[in-house]
Amino acid sequence: MTVPEVNLAQAANLALARAMQNDPRVLILGEDVGRDGGVFRVTDGLWKRFGDARVIDTPLAEAAIAGVSVGLAAQGFLPVAEIQFTGFIYPAIDQLLNHAARLRTRTRGRLTCPMVLRSPCGGGIRAPEHHSESPEAILAHIPGLRVVIPSSPARAYGLLLAAIRDPDPVVFLEPTRLYRAAREEVADDGVALPLDRCFVLRRGGDVTIVTWGASVLEAMEAAERLEAEGASAEVIDVATLHPLDQDTIVESVRRTGRCVIVHEAPMSGGWGAEIAARIAEHALTSLLAPVLRVTGYDTVMPLPRLEARYLPTAGRVVAAARRVLEFA
Amino acid sequence: MVQTAAPSVSPARFIDPAGAAVRPLPAFARDPAELIRLYRAMVLTRAFDAKAVALQRTGRLGTFASSLGQEAVAVGAAAAMRPEDVFVPSFREQGGQLWRGVTAIELLTYWGGDERGSDFKVPREDFPGAIPVASHAPHAVGAALAFKLRGEPRAAVCILGDGATSKGDFAEALNIAGVWKVPAVFVINNNGWAISVPVERQTAAETLAHKAVAAGIAGERADGNDVVAVRDAVDRALARARAGGGSGLIEAVTYRLGDHTTADDASRYRDDALVSARWREEPIRRLREYLTGIGQWSREKEEALLATVGEQIEAAATAYLAMPPRSPETMFDHAFARLPGDLAAQRAAASAEGQ
Numbered sequence: 001m002t003v004p005e006v007n008l009a010q011a012a013n014l015a016l017a018r019a020m021q022n023d024p025r026v027l028i029l030g031e032d033v034g035r036d037g038g039v040f041r042v043t044d045g046l047w048k049r050f051g052d053a054r055v056i057d058t059p060l061a062e063a064a065i066a067g068v069s070v071g072l073a074a075q076g077f078l079p080v081a082e083i084q085f086t087g088f089i090y091p092a093i094d095q096l097l098n099h100a101a102r103l104r105t106r107t108r109g110r111l112t113c114p115m116v117l118r119s120p121c122g123g124g125i126r127a128p129e130h131h132s133e134s135p136e137a138i139l140a141h142i143p144g145l146r147v148v149i150p151s152s153p154a155r156a157y158g159l160l161l162a163a164i165r166d167p168d169p170v171v172f173l174e175p176t177r178l179y180r181a182a183r184e185e186v187a188d189d190g191v192a193l194p195l196d197r198c199f200v201l202r203r204g205g206d207v208t209i210v211t212w213g214a215s216v217l218e219a220m221e222a223a224e225r226l227e228a229e230g231a232s233a234e235v236i237d238v239a240t241l242h243p244l245d246q247d248t249i250v251e252s253v254r255r256t257g258r259c260v261i262v263h264e265a266p267m268s269g270g271w272g273a274e275i276a277a278r279i280a281e282h283a284l285t286s287l288l289a290p291v292l293r294v295t296g297y298d299t300v301m302p303l304p305r306l307e308a309r310y311l312p313t314a315g316r317v318v319a320a321a322r323r324v325l326e327f328a
Numbered sequence: 329m330v331q332t333a334a335p336s337v338s339p340a341r342f343i344d345p346a347g348a349a350v351r352p353l354p355a356f357a358r359d360p361a362e363l364i365r366l367y368r369a370m371v372l373t374r375a376f377d378a379k380a381v382a383l384q385r386t387g388r389l390g391t392f393a394s395s396l397g398q399e400a401v402a403v404g405a406a407a408a409m410r411p412e413d414v415f416v417p418s419f420r421e422q423g424g425q426l427w428r429g430v431t432a433i434e435l436l437t438y439w440g441g442d443e444r445g446s447d448f449k450v451p452r453e454d455f456p457g458a459i460p461v462a463s464h465a466p467h468a469v470g471a472a473l474a475f476k477l478r479g480e481p482r483a484a485v486c487i488l489g490d491g492a493t494s495k496g497d498f499a500e501a502l503n504i505a506g507v508w509k510v511p512a513v514f515v516i517n518n519n520g521w522a523i524s525v526p527v528e529r530q531t532a533a534e535t536l537a538h539k540a541v542a543a544g545i546a547g548e549r550a551d552g553n554d555v556v557a558v559r560d561a562v563d564r565a566l567a568r569a570r571a572g573g574g575s576g577l578i579e580a581v582t583y584r585l586g587d588h589t590t591a592d593d594a595s596r597y598r599d600d601a602l603v604s605a606r607w608r609e610e611p612i613r614r615l616r617e618y619l620t621g622i623g624q625w626s627r628e629k630e631e632a633l634l635a636t637v638g639e640q641i642e643a644a645a646t647a648y649l650a651m652p653p654r655s656p657e658t659m660f661d662h663a664f665a666r667l668p669g670d671l672a673a674q675r676a677a678a679s680a681e682g683q
């Protein structure tokens with residue numbers, strides 16, 4: 001059997017189809033997910049294949065998309081809901097925070113909420129206002145909620161399958177910039193990847209670059225440029241931001257003694273701050289330099305003409321890595 | 329598109345405040361035993377509320393929302409349900425929860441600040457009361473969609489307050505329920521007040537039942553102090569929903585005779601004289617007068633019932649107060665199905681803190 005080369009959007013589509021094929025409890029709901037196949041075509045063909053009862057176009061109502069999913073999940077379905085862009089996810093956060101993420105706790109396990117909320121995230125595709133947000137830290141702060149961001153087609157496939165099979169609510173943020181950025185072979189074998197674990201994308205001994213989502217591209221490019229300069233960078237894709245696989249990050253920083261954290265979201269209170277705090281708590285005596293962050297600025301995400309100046313670039317990552325490498 | 333008639337402004341009523349039947353009663357209410365069952369449930373609810381308030385006043389229970397004067401709403405709605413239906417209540421529906429089998433001990437445990445109180449032994453699929461107003465309305469739609477997709481003859485019944493009808497999640501839920509024709513019935517406990525804001529400053533709509541019109545679902549008003557009217561309206565809405573006719577909205581018009589919760593002092597914003605006048609309409613006396621009038625109730629029966637209910641509630645309070653506290657690490661028990669390593673360390677820390 002030949003393994004097809006697919007992009008991230010197609011890989012997510014394969015995972016959705018596989019999950020629906022294997023488990024009749026899996027449902028898809030959201031705006032334009034049916035006949036239209038989703039504005040990024042992630043649900044393309046699923047309505048035709050699985051029908052109205054399993055791929056459900058909803059009215060335009062983000063709070064209710066999440067809230068209806070809570071009701072479906074409590075009743076034993078495995079809803080995979082889509083919020084069309086993360087800029088519109090905020091009304092749904094009420095449902096995620098007040099209900100989805102705490103239903104298990106507040107009923108002592110009597111009712112549970114095995115739902116997935118998918119949403120395209122991040123900048124770099126010259127999209128309109130409110131279409132380029134990175135709210136992962138807002139979501140990762142919510143107890144009881146898993147927050148997952150894939151950074152390649154294969155990881156999108158395996159992590160989305162894992163998210164759907166997970167017995168608890170998962171927010172699955174798909175970087176729009178990666179949807180069609182690259183293709184790779186993805187075996188549609190139904191094998192899930194582990195949640196709660198970082199992926200080490202590149203081994204290195206001089207500096208640890210911690211990142212997730214689309215910034216993985218810049219981190220990998222920076223690592224190559226550093227290699228040319230004679231510095232070996234380890235690149236960690238956090239993938240599941242919450243709950244955090246602290247051990248993989250701490251183990252790496254204990255070896256390298258230096259760390260740069262890269263994310264698109266604003267710096268202050270970003271998830272990089274949490275990771276830096278964990279490093280301070282668990283790897284302080286190994287640190288040879290301050291932990292630096294390369295992030296979006298603490299400004300509103302600019303409209304497309306300036307977004308390239310807002311998003312972390314490989315150049316900024318290299319510069320930060322040089323600073324920690326040169327720290328006396 | 330659904331042709332939805334504007335609801336009648338005058339709430340449907342069978343038994344008037346003086347306890348007289350104003351029109352022929354529906355079939356269930358022609359059985360005195362069934363009426364007595366409803367009466368006992370409302371008396372039990374009032375006794376439970378009184379005990380819960382007393383426990384709160386003496387520092388032995390947390391903030392509590394009494395349903396004083398509104399007992400007919402939750403009891404009437406729950407009485408129309410089947411055991412396999414799912415109840416999606418807000419925080420003032422203990423009358424309905426008790427009817428469906430949640431125990432007074434469980435309710436006190438919850439309001440006493442312990443999640444074990446929401447792990448109902450019965451009914452396992454009912455939602456716990458939602459504190460964020462109207463946020464539970466979409467859950468009823470989701471549960472109802474689950475029933476529809478599985479082809480089960482079940483329904484979800486969601487109770488909300490009048491204030492909830494101003495919220496976006498209520499509007500979204502009602503709208504989707506209309507589009508999908510799911511078996512969900514929304515019951516508005518219109519007790520006239522959202523803490524300090526009276527319903528006339530909550531909406532300019534003629535009635536809250538009119539909110540159903542825009543959603544394309546059936547809306548009607550029922551006298552929320554007449555348990556027969558509430559049950560009848562919910563009965564009919566459920567029958568329609570089970571037959572594939574979609575959702576319904578019932579505005580039960582009643583009055584909040586007490587404070588919003590034990591943390592509230594309604595005398596700050598509401599004239600006590602207004603409340604005194606409303607006591608004449610309250611649901612328990614009304615049904616007692618009716619039952620007495622048809623020779624089915626007496627002073628002796630009343631005294632016996634009050635004694636039984638009093639013992640039941642006292643026993644529940646005693647059991648609640650005797651319940652040993654949970655160990656601190658149990659707060660981690662249900663954070664996730666499997667405790668992540670990240671949280672295991674915090675659990676150990678919480679446990680050590682208590683040593």
